[in-house]
Amino acid sequence: MLHVIYTLILIYVTFILGIEYLKEKNWKMQVAIGLVLLIFILRILHIK
Amino acid sequence: MKKQYISTAIITIVILLTGIIASLEFHKMHVPEPLYPSEGLSSKRMLSDYFPGIRGTNGDTEVYIFDSGKPGATVFLAGGTHPNEPAGYIASVVILENLIPERGRVIIIPRLNNSGFTCTDPMEAFPQSFHIKTDKGVRRFRFGSRATNPVHQWPDPLVYSHKPSGQQYSGLESRNLNRSYPGDPNGSLTEKVAYAILQLIEKENADISYDLHEAAPEIPIINAIVYHEKAEDIAMYAILELEFEDLKYTPELSPKNFHGLSHREWGDYTETRPFLMETSSPVQGRLRGKTNEELILEGVSKNYKIAKETGALRIVYRDEGEQLNHRVGRHLSGFQAIIRAYNEFYPDNPVEIAGLPAYSDLVEHGIGCYLHNE
Numbered sequence: 001m002l003h004v005i006y007t008l009i010l011i012y013v014t015f016i017l018g019i020e021y022l023k024e025k026n027w028k029m030q031v032a033i034g035l036v037l038l039i040f041i042l043r044i045l046h047i048k
Numbered sequence: 049m050k051k052q053y054i055s056t057a058i059i060t061i062v063i064l065l066t067g068i069i070a071s072l073e074f075h076k077m078h079v080p081e082p083l084y085p086s087e088g089l090s091s092k093r094m095l096s097d098y099f100p101g102i103r104g105t106n107g108d109t110e111v112y113i114f115d116s117g118k119p120g121a122t123v124f125l126a127g128g129t130h131p132n133e134p135a136g137y138i139a140s141v142v143i144l145e146n147l148i149p150e151r152g153r154v155i156i157i158p159r160l161n162n163s164g165f166t167c168t169d170p171m172e173a174f175p176q177s178f179h180i181k182t183d184k185g186v187r188r189f190r191f192g193s194r195a196t197n198p199v200h201q202w203p204d205p206l207v208y209s210h211k212p213s214g215q216q217y218s219g220l221e222s223r224n225l226n227r228s229y230p231g232d233p234n235g236s237l238t239e240k241v242a243y244a245i246l247q248l249i250e251k252e253n254a255d256i257s258y259d260l261h262e263a264a265p266e267i268p269i270i271n272a273i274v275y276h277e278k279a280e281d282i283a284m285y286a287i288l289e290l291e292f293e294d295l296k297y298t299p300e301l302s303p304k305n306f307h308g309l310s311h312r313e314w315g316d317y318t319e320t321r322p323f324l325m326e327t328s329s330p331v332q333g334r335l336r337g338k339t340n341e342e343l344i345l346e347g348v349s350k351n352y353k354i355a356k357e358t359g360a361l362r363i364v365y366r367d368e369g370e371q372l373n374h375r376v377g378r379h380l381s382g383f384q385a386i387i388r389a390y391n392e393f394y395p396d397n398p399v400e401i402a403g404l405p406a407y408s409d410l411v412e413h414g415i416g417c418y419l420h421n422e
Contacts, residue, residue: 002203027055034059038066046199047074 007044014040077176078166081189083110083141083158084420086403088148090115095157098251099244101233106200107241109162111248112144113155120152121399123387124254124320126245127157129226129261129310131164131192132174134344135327135372136260138189139379142418143404152399155252160245160259161225163200163237165192173339174331180345180372181414184421191344195223201237211235213307221308226259229313246317254320255397256282256390259310260379261326264333265352270364272298273382274324276315283323285389286382293407295381297325321390325382327375328364345372377410 017040021033085092093111096103127140140158147154159165168174168191179186198204201223208222209215211232221227223238231243249257256279263270275283280301287297302311302322314322330336330349337351347370356363366374384404391398405418 022056025052027052027059030055030059034063038063041063041067042070045071047070 010040010044014044073176077168077190077192080159080162080165081187083144084422085112085144086114086147088114088116088403090117095241095244095248098247099233099240102237102240102244105237105240106163106166106197107161107237107244109157109159111155111157113153114147114149115153116149116151116400118151119397121255121390121394121397122153122155122252123399124249124252124257125154125156125383126160126257126259126310128159128165128192129161129259130194130224131159131161131190132169132194133260133262133329133332134178134189134191135262135329135375135379138180138372138415139260139376139383141189142376142380142410142415143383145420146403146405146418147401148403150400150402152397153252154399154401155248155254157245157248161192161196161238161241163196163241164194164225165190167193167197167199169193169195175339175341175344178341178344180416180419182416182419182421187419187421195220196225196238196241198223210308211239215305215307217308224308226261226310227308229308229310230317246314249314249318249320254318255394255399256386257310257314257320257322258383258386259314259322259324260383261324262329262332262375263326265328265330265363265365265370266333266335266355266361267326268362269298269300269326270328271296271378272300272326273386274300274302274311274326276302276311276322278315279321279323281393282321282386282389285392286385289385289388290381293381293385295378295407297382323386325379327378328370329375330365330370347371347375371411373410373414374407376415377405377407380405380410381407 017037024030091113096108102108128137144156177188204219206219208217228238228242230246232239233243311322311324330347330352331343335351352365356365
C-alpha cells in the first residue's frame with residue numbers, strides 16, 4: 001500500500017512539474033525543471 | 049514564442065534520450081547472464097521446488113544438481129549470497145562449469161540472493177558489471193547489491209529483529225540473506241528465500257555446505273574458514289592441508305550468539321556441516337578510492353597499501369594487489385580441501401569430484417581459461 005501511495009504522489013508531482021515545464025519560457029529554467037522531471041519519471045518507472 | 053517551442057523540443061528530446069539510455073542500462077540488471085554447466089550436470093531445478101512460497105518472485109533461483117549416480121555424500125555450494133562479492137559468485141560459476149562428480153552429489157546455487165543481482169548498492173559508485181576474457185570471447189557478469197532489491201522488499205524497518213532469536217540488527221539487515229536464516233515461510237521475501245534454502249539442505253540431506261564470500265581487507269575474518277562446531281575436525285584438517293599449498297587460512301569458530309548467519313543456522317537447524325569462506329577484496333573496503341571494474345578484477349589499491357604500511361589496522365592486502373584470479377583460486381582450493389578432509393573423516397560416505405582447477409591453476413592461467421561460452 002505504501003508503495004502505491006508513493007507512486008501516486010510521484011505521478012502527481014510529475015504532472016505539476018510537467019505543466020510548469022511546458023509553460024516556462026526561459027530555456028535555462030526549462031533545463032532546470034527538465035533535470036528534475038527526468039529524475040521523477042525514472043523514479044515512477046522504478047529506475048534508480 | 050517560437051523560440052520557446054524550439055528549446056522545449058530540444059530539452060524534451062534530451063530528456064527522452066537520457067531516459068531511454070538509463071532504462072536500457074537498468075533493464076540489463078534484470079537479465080541474468082547465461083551460465084554453461086559442465087557435462088556432469090544431471091538436473092536443474094528451481095529453489096521454489098523446495099518452497100513454493102517463492103515461486104514467481106525475484107527470490108526464486110536456479111539449482112544445479114550434479115549427481116554421479118554412485119552412492120556418497122551430498123555437497124551444497126552457495127555463491128552469490130552477497131551479489132557485490134564477485135569472488136564468491138565467480139568461484140561457484142567456475143565450479144559449475146567444470147565439475148565432474150565421480151561419487152556422491154554436488155548441488156550448486158550460483159545466485160543465492162537472486163533479487164540482489166537486480167540492483168546495485170546506492171552511493172557506492174560500484175560498476176553495474178565486470179567482464180572476464182575467455183578463450184571464445186568476453187563474458188559479462190553482474191556486480192549486484194549486498195542485500196535484496198528494495199523494490200522487492202520495502203520499506204526497511206528501523207530495527208530488524210531476527211527470527212526466532214530476537215537479536216537486533218540495523219533495519220538494512222532485514223534484506224541481508226546472511227542475517228535471515230533459518231528464515232520464515234510467512235516472513236519477508238529474504239526470510240522466505242532463507243527458509244527455502246534450509247528446506248533444500250534438509251530435503252537433499254546435504255552433508256557439507258559452503259557459503260562463499262568476500263570482505264574488505266580490514267575485516268578480521270579475511271582469509272578465514274568459518275565453521276560450525278560440529279565441523280571443527282574437518283575445518284582444521286583442511287586448513288593444515290591448505291598450508292602445504294602456501295595458502296594460509298584462519299580457523300574461525302562460528303559464534304553461538306551471532307544469529308541469522310549461514311555458518312550458525314544451517315548447522316543448528318539441519319544435519320549439514322556448514323563452512324563460510326572469505327577472501328580479501330579491496331572493492332568492498334571503505335579505503336578503496338577509485339571504484340571501477342579494474343579494482344574488481346585487479347584488486348590494486350594504493351590506499352590499502354598505505355594503510356597496511358602504517359600498521360594502524362590489521363590489513364590483509366598483498367603489494368601486487370588482490371586479483372580476482374587469486375581470490376577465486378583461494379575459494380576453489382578451499383572448497384576442494386574441505387571435501388578431501390571430509391573424506392578422511394567419513395571414508396564410508398565420501399564425495400569424489402574431478403575437473404576443478406586449484407589455486408595455482410587459476411593464478412597461472414586466469415579465470416577465463418575455466419569459463420565456457422557454450
